[in-house]
Amino acid sequence: MHSYSRLHHQSGHAAILFSLFIPVLFGIFTLGTDGARAIQDKARLLEAVEVASLAVAGQGSDNVDLAKQYLEYYFPAATIQDSDIQIKKINCEDNDRCQDNESRFFEYQVTAKISQPTWFPGNEAIIGFGDAYDVASRSVTRKYHSETVDVILVADFSASMYNRxxxxxxxxxxxxxxxxxxxxxxxxxxxxxxxxxxxxxxxxIVGFDYYTSRYNNNTRYFYSHLICGSNEKECTKTNPGGSTNSVNYSATVRDIFNLNSIAHTPWQKREVTNISSFEDVLLTDDMASLKTKINSNSFNITSGSGSGTAFYAGLIRGAQMIYQQGENPRQLIIVLSDGEESNKNTTQKLIQAGLCKTIFDKLNSQQQSNGDNVKARIFAVGFDYNVNNNPQLADCVGAENVFQAQNRDDIKNKILELITEEIGHLAQ
Known part of the structure; x- marks a missing residue:
């Protein structure tokens, strides 16, 4: 009887001890489980930040929203505040490592912190990490300047661009x-x-409305870049792409690069329905001179009516300029417009006749003196532009190459992204 009593008494002690150890054991389990997750998340966050830094460097921007999208893809359950993401773009002149390097580069430093919910937060009785734990990481990407590019901005100066x-x-x-x-x-x-x-x-720069324009010998000349009629003559000079003209689409496309064609006959101001001021600015690396010209009244719109839109005219002239003058291995034409074509039928039929394909193929058929092929691309960036309502730009350059931007910074960043895609390569 005494043995049974002692055994029963010891069993009670064991049960009490076991119950006391349960919180400790479970605490060790929770710490081990969430601790292992934290270590794993640290490695995954490093990968996510590396990818994010490559993305922002590739775009040449400090876009926190872009970096955040990558982090949220890797950590869909985590809390990520904009303030927890820092992107620092360091120019070469501010970077000692760049100045001592034969190859010049931008450096992008991306730092991020996330708050990841725990599986076992713990309580007063059981130890744990709380409701969430923080993980931070950092990555550096360099964008080297390995290529040079010729850029033509085909800029809409029609009356609709006068609007706010x-x-x-x-x-x-x-x-x-x-x-x-x-x-x-x-x-x-x-x-x-x-x-x-x-x-x-x-x-x-190529400005356009119904026409493109050049300034020569103190006289401004205008060009429709169209051929009309089966006998291939000049089009009517007022609204040359309008319904009163019988545009010869095949002849127009055929003569895009034939500067002696009747399509490129110069007209004087008194002959055309133009109210905007703009002119060709030939390819140059003298950016100070170009900026002076752009900021002058040589580029101006004085009214919201009377001057229509024909982006095909700007595209044709831009293609001529970059084909004649371009010397770099990368060539880029970017159409900047609100997309409101005045003569949609004319534009659509020119596209169907091969306008855009002819330009693209011609530019990409070029070779440099060293035998390397030139790589040319055409894009469109819209001011408050609805692709569905105005499909001509998308039909021309491809829907994947048309970018809708709803504010000035979006447009600026998209253009810089397109340019920096052409001129650099990335390294970490």
């Missing part, structure tokens, strides 16, 4: 001029980073 819009504080064309100046500054900065000073990024 929600995406900026100014009229559309004034915001457009400011954006062009920013692009010129960025290309000038890129040129300063080139180790080989004989290589230069160049920028040219």
């Amino acid at each position: 819009w929600n995406g900026g504080s100014k009229r559309k064309f004034l915001d457009l001029k400011d954006i062009i100046v920013v692009i010129a500054d960025e290309l000038d900065s890129f040129n300063g980073y080139m180790a080989d000073k004989s290589l230069k990024n160049k920028l040219g």
